Amino acid sequence: MPATDAPTPAADADATVAQVGERGALARIIPRLPRGDDTLVGPGDDAAVVRADGSFVVTTDTMLEGPDFRAAWSTWADLGAKAAATNLADVAAMGARPTALVVALAVPGSTPVAELEAFADALAAAVASLAPGCGVVGGDLTTSERTVIAVTAFGSLDGRSPVLRSGAQVGDRVVVAGDLGSAGEGVALLFAEAIVDGVESADEAQRLRIEHPRAVMAQLAPLPPVAMGPVLADAGATAMLDVSDALALDASRIASASGVRLALRAAPLRSFPAPLDRVLHGGEDHALLATLPASAALPDGVLEIGVVEAGDGVTLDGEPLEARGWDPFA
Structure with missing residues (x-):
């Protein structure tokens, strides 16, 4: 997410990404993201600089509209929270402390910038709740017919050895x-009750959020x-x-x-x-x-x-x- 000193249009709640352009959208998104305790250089240069004293872990995950989420069922806030959570969990599974995320978004030009702000706010809130001190240090924004979200996460082992899948011992x-x-219960509910006449229904998904919050929100x-x-x-x-x-x-x-x-x-x-x-x-x-x-x-x-x-x-x-x-x- 390179910064820019070029002028940007005034914030407009109804403006789309196509209307404000990449620079205008980033100018509204980047200030909403956490810097992080280990960030030495954040968004604004060609690459970020993150403090890494010793070994660190790296993981990445992609969420593609269709196979990984349905636009009628997930809000942009849901997507921001889930994009953070899935990657932070992978870092944690190695026994590491999350330190930084890099977030790339490809969205249709018709996407309201306000929706990307909701995405950024929810992502920031998830990071603050699940991994305090972790920062969002960069990324990319481009256009696509379908939404694609790709996150790369970094974590510090803080002197520990990584915990692998291959170390289990008899007697453990x-x-x-x-x-x-x-989460599995939630997605089953969505597929069973939030498709009407073959079309995914936002209204039915909202009903399920209210009637089955534990299961549906665990999925979304x-x-x-x-x-x-x-x-x-x-x-x-x-x-x-x-x-x-x-x-x-x-x-x-x-x-x-x-x-x-x-x-x-x-x-x-x-x-x-x-x-x-x-x-x-x-x-x-x-x-x-x-x-x-x-x-x-x-x-x-x-x-x-x-x-x-x-x-x-x-x-x-x-x-x-x-x-x-x-x-x-x-």
């Missing part, structure tokens, strides 16, 4: 921080337990990942990478408000799934859901569990 406890199943604007990433790392986590594609599928990734079996128990999983099938296969929860040594103290806010065994794959109460979840190509 399997634990989770955050919610499971609500998730709140992952970002702060728990470093906490779990400090507690001795041997493996960890962000549950973005469903517990069953993501647990199988830890099992495969570590060469072990994750033996899950249904009883603790039934403590979540969503139905068990959604808890196991729903996807887009952005909880943190980790393994901890049996001797490690269990941090507050963490639920034990199983144990690591010799073998392969994932089981539920001793029976093989299908590695099924979200797949954008399915």
Whole structure:
């Protein structure tokens, strides 16, 4: 997001991106974004400069209108919150502290600049809530027939070793921080009740927000337990990942990478408000799934859901569990 000293049109609540241009839009968006504690040079030059004392982690995620979100169901504020949350969760899953985001947007020229301001405000609020001190240090704005949101996130390990998917050991406890199943329940509701005569309905989506706020908002604007990433790392986590594609599928990734079996128990999983099938296969929860040594103290806010065994794959109460979840190509 390069800055500009060129004059820009006066702010107009009804103005579109095409009317004010890239410079005018950025002049209204950039001041709304957090600078960040580790930012040395923010938006305004060809690249940002972020303090990095030691090893850091980098991740990226793209949200494309259609496969990843429906414009009739998500507000621009929802999109800003979700774009921040999904990337911050990936940083946390490595045991790192989020330090900076780079945000690229491609939007139709007819998009009101006020909607991009709502996006920026919600993104800033999500960062402040989930990862205080993290900044938005740059990005890009261009035009497209469909909205595309791409975020790259950076995080500091603060002297820790990264927590990989490949470190689970036989005898470890399997634990989770955050919610499971609500996001899958929410998207199922939207597809079942917010499509009218084959067309996605904003009115029906709004009704569902009111009638089923837990499930629908978990899908549209998730709140992952970002702060728990470093906490779990400090507690001795041997493996960890962000549950973005469903517990069953993501647990199988830890099992495969570590060469072990994750033996899950249904009883603790039934403590979540969503139905068990959604808890196991729903996807887009952005909880943190980790393994901890049996001797490690269990941090507050963490639920034990199983144990690591010799073998392969994932089981539920001793029976093989299908590695099924979200797949954008399915």
